[in-house]
Structures are given as C-alpha cells and as structure tokens.
Amino acid sequence: MSERKLTGAQLLLRALRDQGVDVIFGYPGGAVLPIYDAIFGQNAIRHILVRHEQAAVHAAEGYARSTGRVGVVLVTSGPGSTNAVTGLTDALMDSIPVVCITGQVPTHLIGNDAFQECDTTGITRPCTKHNYLVKDVNAVARTVHEAFYVARSGRPGPVVIDMPKDVQFAEGDYVSPEDVVHRTYKPQTHPHKDAVAAAVEVIAHAKKPIFYTGGGVINAGPGACRLLRELVRLSGYPCTSTLMGLGAFPAGDPHFLGMVGMHGTYESNLAMYNCDVMVNIGARFDDRVTGKLSEFSPNSVKVHVDIDPSSINKNVRVDHAIIGDAGITMAEMLEAWKMRGYQPDREALAAWWAEINAWRARDCLRFHQDMAPDAVIKPQYAIKRLAELTAEHKDVYITTEVGQHQMWAAQFIPFSEPHRWMTSGGLGTMGYGLPAAMGVQIAHPDALVIDVAGESSIMMNIQELSTIAQYRLPVKVFITNNQWMGMVRQWQELLHGERYSESYMESLPDFVKLAESFGATGLRATKVSEVDDTIREMMSIEGPVIVDMHVDRKENCFPMIPGGAAHYDMILGPDDRGEQRTSEEGMVLV
Amino acid sequence: MTPQDQPIERHTISVLVDNEPGVLARVIGLFSGRGYNIESLTVAEVDIERRRSRITLVTSGTRMIVEQIKAQLARLVPIHKVSDLTDQGPAVERELALVKVTTDSNRDNRIESLRIADIFRARVVDSTVNSFTFEVTGSSGKLDAFIGLMRPLGLSDIARTGVAAMARGHKGLLQLD
Ligand SMILES: Cc1ncc(C[n+]2csc(CCOP(=O)(O)OP(=O)(O)O)c2C)c(N)n1
Ligand SMILES: [Mg+2]
Numbered sequence: 155m156s157e158r159k160l161t162g163a164q165l166l167l168r169a170l171r172d173q174g175v176d177v178i179f180g181y182p183g184g185a186v187l188p189i190y191d192a193i194f195g196q197n198a199i200r201h202i203l204v205r206h207e208q209a210a211v212h213a214a215e216g217y218a219r220s221t222g223r224v225g226v227v228l229v230t231s232g233p234g235s236t237n238a239v240t241g242l243t244d245a246l247m248d249s250i251p252v253v254c255i256t257g258q259v260p261t262h263l264i265g266n267d268a269f270q271e272c273d274t275t276g277i278t279r280p281c282t283k284h285n286y287l288v289k290d291v292n293a294v295a296r297t298v299h300e301a302f303y304v305a306r307s308g309r310p311g312p313v314v315i316d317m318p319k320d321v322q323f324a325e326g327d328y329v330s331p332e333d334v335v336h337r338t339y340k341p342q343t344h345p346h347k348d349a350v351a352a353a354v355e356v357i358a359h360a361k362k363p364i365f366y367t368g369g370g371v372i373n374a375g376p377g378a379c380r381l382l383r384e385l386v387r388l389s390g391y392p393c394t395s396t397l398m399g400l401g402a403f404p405a406g407d408p409h410f411l412g413m414v415g416m417h418g419t420y421e422s423n424l425a426m427y428n429c430d431v432m433v434n435i436g437a438r439f440d441d442r443v444t445g446k447l448s449e450f451s452p453n454s455v456k457v458h459v460d461i462d463p464s465s466i467n468k469n470v471r472v473d474h475a476i477i478g479d480a481g482i483t484m485a486e487m488l489e490a491w492k493m494r495g496y497q498p499d500r501e502a503l504a505a506w507w508a509e510i511n512a513w514r515a516r517d518c519l520r521f522h523q524d525m526a527p528d529a530v531i532k533p534q535y536a537i538k539r540l541a542e543l544t545a546e547h548k549d550v551y552i553t554t555e556v557g558q559h560q561m562w563a564a565q566f567i568p569f570s571e572p573h574r575w576m577t578s579g580g581l582g583t584m585g586y587g588l589p590a591a592m593g594v595q596i597a598h599p600d601a602l603v604i605d606v607a608g609e610s611s612i613m614m615n616i617q618e619l620s621t622i623a624q625y626r627l628p629v630k631v632f633i634t635n636n637q638w639m640g641m642v643r644q645w646q647e648l649l650h651g652e653r654y655s656e657s658y659m660e661s662l663p664d665f666v667k668l669a670e671s672f673g674a675t676g677l678r679a680t681k682v683s684e685v686d687d688t689i690r691e692m693m694s695i696e697g698p699v700i701v702d703m704h705v706d707r708k709e710n711c712f713p714m715i716p717g718g719a720a721h722y723d724m725i726l727g728p729d730d731r732g733e734q735r736t737s738e739e740g741m742v743l744v
Numbered sequence: 745m746t747p748q749d750q751p752i753e754r755h756t757i758s759v760l761v762d763n764e765p766g767v768l769a770r771v772i773g774l775f776s777g778r779g780y781n782i783e784s785l786t787v788a789e790v791d792i793e794r795r796r797s798r799i800t801l802v803t804s805g806t807r808m809i810v811e812q813i814k815a816q817l818a819r820l821v822p823i824h825k826v827s828d829l830t831d832q833g834p835a836v837e838r839e840l841a842l843v844k845v846t847t848d849s850n851r852d853n854r855i856e857s858l859r860i861a862d863i864f865r866a867r868v869v870d871s872t873v874n875s876f877t878f879e880v881t882g883s884s885g886k887l888d889a890f891i892g893l894m895r896p897l898g899l900s901d902i903a904r905t906g907v908a909a910m911a912r913g914h915k916g917l918l919q920l921d
Binding site: 275276279280283284285289304308309323337338339462463464466467471 | 762765766769770773808811812816817818819820821822823824908
C-alpha cells in the first residue's frame with residue numbers, strides 16, 4: 155500500500171488534494187515554512203496570500219458558503235493562530251465548513267513558552283467543532299481526512315489541525331480518504347419515519363401554519379432548497395426565513411413573507427406570533443428571532459427539523475422534534491404528505507392569508523426618498539437601487555459587513571437562489587464582508603461580487619484591498635457611508651437616551667483615494683441623482699471598485715423589535731416610538 | 745410553566761469517550777462555557793485495548809437543561825455514548841472516601857470513631873497513636889453522613905473520589921456499540 159515516504163508537509167498537501175481542495179487562504183510564518191516549501195513545489199493547489207489571518211478564515215467562509223464546499227486556511231503558530239480565532243468563531247456560529255491548518259512549535263518545545271508558541275488546541279477548543287494536535291507524521295493524512303469529514307458532516311463547522319514543525323519535516327506514510335472511517339462521529343441524517351409521519355399529520359391539519367426556515371436548508375444543499383419550494387407549493391403555506399436562510403426560498407414568491415426576527419418584516423413576525431403550527435426547518439430559535447421567549451408564538455404546535463440534536467429544545471420547547479438532514483427530511487415529509495393524500499384546509503388557509511395580507515399592507519419596509527436631484531440619499535434607497543440595477547446580471551453574490559447596512563441588505567435585496575448571500579449572522583463580525591467577498595470571487599471569477607459595507611466595518615479588514623489588488627479580484631465594495639456606527643447609534647438613540655457615546659466615525663479616509671492607492675477605482679455619490687449612475691459605473695468597471703455612498707446619517711433601521719420585547723411589540727418606523735417600551739430586563743440583552 | 749420554573753433534577757450521566765488528549769478538557773470546557781453545574785466528575789480508562797475512558801458525572805438542572813447537557817455531550821466528536829443513568833432506571837452509585845480523624849489523646853473519641861466506622865463498614869487503612877484514617881465506600885449520602893459524624897471527633901482530612909455509577913441489569917455500556 156505505502157509508496158515512497160513523504161514529509162509531513164507533503165502528506166498534508168497530498169491529503170488536501172485528495173479531498174478535492176483547489177485553493178488555500180493563508181499567511182506564512184516560521185512554524186509553517188515546510189508546508190510553504192511543499193506548496194512551492196506543486197501546482198494542484200492555489201495559495202491566496204491574505205493580509206491578516208482573520209481575513210483568511212473569512213475568505214475561506216465566503217468560498218465555502220458560495221460553493222457548498224469546505225474552505226481551507228493555513229496560518230502560522232502563535233499570532234497566526236490567535237488572529238484566526240475570530241474567523242473560526244464566526245464559522246462555528248454560522249455552521250460553515252472550514253479546515254484550518256495551524257503551524258506549531260516543534261513537539262519537544264511544546265509547553266516551554268517557545269517563540270510564537272501558543273496553546274492553539276486549548277484556545278480553539280471552544281471555537282471549533284473539533285481540533286487536532288498531530289504529533290505523529292503517520293497520522294497526518296488520516297487526521298486531514300477526518301477533519302474534512304467532521305467539518306462537512308452533520309452540522310458543519312470549523313476544524314483546526316495543529317501541526318508541529320518537526321512533524322512537517324518528518325517522513326511518513328500516506329493513507330487515502332477511502333481508508334479512513336471515523337470511529338465515533340456519525341451524525342444522524344435520516345429522520346425517524348414515525349416522527350416524520352406524526353409531524354406531517356399536524357402540519358397538514360394546520361389552520362394558521364408557517365414555515366420558518368434557516369441556514370440548515372442552505373447547508374443541506376440546492377436539492378433541499380428545491381424540496382422546500384415543493385413543500386410550500388404543495389401546501390400553499392406562508393414561508394419566512396432567518397438571516398442565514400435567505401435564498402433557500404425565492405424572495406419573489408408570494409408565499410415568502412420576508413425575513414423574521416429583530417429587523418424582520420411585520421408580517422413575518424406577526425405570523426410567527428399568531429400561527430397555530432410552526433414548522434422550523436434548519437433554524438435554531440436564535441434570540442434575534444424569538445425576541446421575548448415567554449411570549450414567543452404562544453399558541454402554536456412546533457415542529458423542529460434539525461441535524462443537530464442539541465438545537466432541539468435548547469431555547470424553545472417543541473412538540474415534534476425531527477433529527478435529520480433538512481433535505482432528506484423534507485423529501486420524506488413530501489412523501490408522507492402525498493401518500494396520505496392530505497389536502498390543506500383551503501378555507502382556514504384563505505382566512506390566514508387574509509390576515510397576513512392585512513399585515514403586509516402595512517408595508518413595513520416603506521421609506522421616504524426625496525427625489526429632488528440634490529436630496530440626501532437614503533441608505534435603503536441606495537441598497538434597493540443596487541439590487542434593482544444588478545438584477546439583470548445573472549451571477550450576483552452579496553456579502554455584507556455588520557450593522558444597519560447589513561439589515562437593509564437583508565431587507566431590500568431579494569435572493570432567489572441559495573449560496574448567493576454571505577453575512578455574519580451568529581457572531582456579527584464587523585470586517586467579515588470584504589474578505590468573504592474575496593473568497594467568493596476566487597470561487598466564482600466571473601461573477602459580480604459585492605460587499606455591502608458600512609464605513610466603520612470596512613475599516614476592520616481594509617488591508618485586504620492589497621490582496622484584492624494582488625489577485626486582480628474585481629470585488630465591488632458598496633459603502634453606505636453614514637459616518638456613524640449606525641447600528642450602535644440607533645441603539646443609543648432608541649435605548650440609551652440619545653447619548654451618542656463613541657459611535658461617531660471621525661477621521662475616515664477618503665475612500666476614493668484609498669481605492670486608487672490600491673489600484674482600484676473609487677466612486678462617490680452624495681446626492682440622490684447620482685445613485686443610479688454610480689451603480690452603473692461600478693458595474694461597468696472590470697476591476698475592483700469602492701463606492702462611497704454618502705447617505706442620510708440619522709436613518710434608523712426598521713422594523714425593529716427592541717431587545718427583550720415580543721413579536722407584536724415592534725417599532726415600525728421613526729414615528730412609531732412614542733412609548734418607551736424597552737424594559738430594564740430587555741436593556742441588558744444585546 | 746416556563747422552562748425556568750421547572751424543578752431542578754439531579755442526574756448521573758456516564759459518558760464513554762475515546763481516551764485521547766484533550767477529551768476531558770472538552771467535557772469540562774462544555775460545562776464551564778455553557779454554565780452547567782458539575783457536582784462530581786470521575787474519569788479513568790476502562791477499555792485499555794480500545795483506549796476508551798468512562799467519565800461519570802453528576803449534574804443538576806431543569807429537565808430542559810439536562811437534555812441540553814446530554815445533547816451537547818453527544819455531539820462532541822470523540823464521544824461514543826452518553827447514558828443517563830438516572831433516566832434509565834435503577835443504577836448502582838458508589839463513591840469512596842478516605843477520612844482522617846485526629847483524636848489526639850482523647851480515648852473516647854478514638855473509641856467512638858471506631859464504633860461509627862464499624863456501623864458504616866469503614867476500614868481503618870492507617871493509624872497512629874492520635875489518629876485514624878478510614879476508607880469508606882457507599883452512596884454519596886452515606887459518605888456525607890459518615891463524615892458528619894466524624895466531624896466532632898476530630899475530622900482533619902477528607903479525600904473523595906466522586907461518583908462511579910453503573911446501570912443495574914444485564915446490559916453494559918461497553919457492549920452497546
Ligand atoms: C468586531 C465587532 N466589533 C463591534 C461590533 C459592534 N457593532 C455592531 S454594528 C456596529 C457599527 C457598524 O457600523 P458601520 O459599519 O458603519 O455600519 P452601519 O451600522 O453604520 O451601517 C458595531 C460597532 C461588531 N459587531 N463587531
Ligand atoms: Mg456607518
């Protein structure tokens with residue numbers, strides 16, 4: 155079986171290749187030099203040199219989320235791995251498959267506070283799905299195969315492989331992926347038939363049903379997204395989505411109620427509150443979605459489909475738990491539905507839709523844009539026009555930073571396919587969007603990749619403009635520049651007595667000149683008449699572009715369910731905040 | 745009833761794990777990171793050939809929390825089996841303690857401590873002219889009672905192993921996979 159001996163570094167690369175890896179996002183250093191040597195001597199895997207290790211992980215996340223494959227990262231020991239921690243945590247929270255290889259000091263120095271030593275497995279244990287310290291060169295290949303298996307199976311997540319330098323030099327034997335079977339980790343993907351049958355019976359008899367879908371559907375693949383469409387079409391039930399799930403169900407479909415949660419639509423949140431059967435597929439009852447737990451959808455029978463048993467009954471007690479892959483489960487639900495010949499209760503459903511349509515008529519995302527040529531640009535308008543003008547382009551991917559612009563992007567950009575929307579949901583990491591966009595662009599060189607950004611967030615990984623320049627990535631950065639940490643400012647306005655402590659962004663760079671200094675194009679728009687032309691120009695430029703959209707500085711993002719409030723207790727707009735609704739209990743929630 | 749109002753339950757959970765570096769840290773980190781209680785935790789390798797360890801832990805929380813704990817444990821990658829002995833019906837739970845009583849030259853205390861030890865079927869494993877060290881096994885409650893009785897007699901040291909536990913009946917955790 156074993157052929158010529160390979161070094162640990164070569165074994166690593168061979169294993170990566172056999173896992174189908176074509177690109178690594180990384181940054182070199184002393185403890186990974188043997189691996190960089192091995193990279194130098196091969197052509198199968200491309201290495202993308204980022205400018206900060208956090209960005210390497212976000213880029214790998216962007217790559218993974220836009221392709222459904224595992225993203226790969228390579229960083230050095232000590233500061234290299236500590237810099238990667240934010241990205242790893244982000245990937246863990248959003249269930250993104252990433253394998254991150256970290257260099258480590260030689261085995262005999264571990265524990266001695268050696269130069270650039272840190273306890274990588276200790277530090278990353280709580281922020282990875284699993285991690286390994288490889289001390290034996292003969293375990294390198296097996297560990298890599300296991301790591302990929304763990305990263306992409308079940309509920310996906312990041313896996314770290316810490317490789318001491320001496321192991322990278324040592325010689326050992328290769329094992330193929332087929333020869334590696336995991337001993338313990340075997341997540342359940344096929345649901346129990348009885349659980350499915352019982353749930354489908356409840357679903358079919360619902361009078362006020364709602365599908366509440368999340369990132370799990372996207373992680374289950376395009377097939378799962380098609381099944382969701384079929385399920386909604388067959389039943390005629392309304393469907394809402396979490397931030398993470400956008401695109402699994404087409405936003406343009408009349409059954410879609412828009413996003414649910416803190417900045418979700420009025421109709422989604424009220425439908426969640428008032429429904430009699432809630433069908434959660436691949437979402438996790440996150441606090442951004444549930445609001446006040448004790449008043450969360452008080453009268454519904456709840457069905458929860460999740461591949462991760464620990465998501466069941468974690469925050470919200472459910473009546474029908476189904477452990478399984480979202481796609482496989484929906485296929486079985488459809489089968490059970492058809493086999494039993496269920497017919498939805500048309501009459502009840504018509505009444506339910508009438509109720510929903512009345513909520514819809516409130517037009518909760520309405521905003522007022524003054525169209526006088528010199529008028530100030532509303533950020534919603536800028537993002538809405540971005541969506542409309544890029545709609546003709548067949549291949550658009552959107553990433554975001556974190557803040558108001560992120561929520562407006564979620565509200566105003568309609569996604570009709572999965573894998574097109576990359577945003578930091580669970581961790582809410584400012585600085586995510588630009589490197590994620592790089593990763594997306596690497597995976598889809600001809601696509602239009604846009605990072606919808608805030609001027610504060612973009613500063614958090616701005617160094618990646620250099621990576622973008624080096625690889626000539628035509629990423630477009632669309633900054634809604636309000637000169638504030640807008641989301642922080644909004645909370646301070648609404649919840650902290652308008653005390654704007656440290657949320658103003660002073661001394662910002664001239665983004666146009668900044669772009670130019672990295673060989674990109676900078677564009678600026680300051681009044682409403684310039685919006686369309688600027689977006690068109692951005693699209694017409696082949697290389698990277700930074701658009702600096704100066705928008706209304708005081709605009710707030712609505713609707714909003716303040717922390718700790720219930721779904722019916724939504725602030726719809728600037729004129730709708732007469733009462734001070736946020737309880738003290740709510741204030742302590744973030 | 746909201747989840748917070750549920751009664752607190754005490755559960756003994758056995759976990760069969762691959763005995764690899766860091767596995768105990770993963771379990772303990774899970775408890776500290778998510779704010780769960782650990783009342784007692786014991787660990788030792790039980791299957792040398794297959795390198796498997798058994799962790800027995802006693803924890804408490806509402807029903808929902810206990811279910812969470814088991815689900816969170818089960819999804820740790822090196823874990824083979826999580827078994828809730830409290831839920832699964834009768835189980836044998838044993839703990840061992842070493843208890844030192846320093847009586848100085850108080851004869852009455854010496855005699856009394858031996859008498860109590862006899863009742864609890866504790867063994868003297870070390871003695872000096874002014875002290876005894878007892879070894880006692882039993883349920884944690886029995887150990888608590890023994891220690892309580894020894895306190896006024898000059899209790900000077902305690903070492904407890906934590907709970908080892910096993911389901912009654914013919915089924916074994918090691919066979920189950
Ligand atoms: C790394 C990090 N630090 C702090 C925060 C807290 N935070 C959330 S939104 C926000 C402001 C974002 O400002 P900007 O990027 O300008 O977006 P805007 O809200 O103005 O659209 C901050 C500071 C965060 N999410 N991430
Ligand atoms: Mg801003």
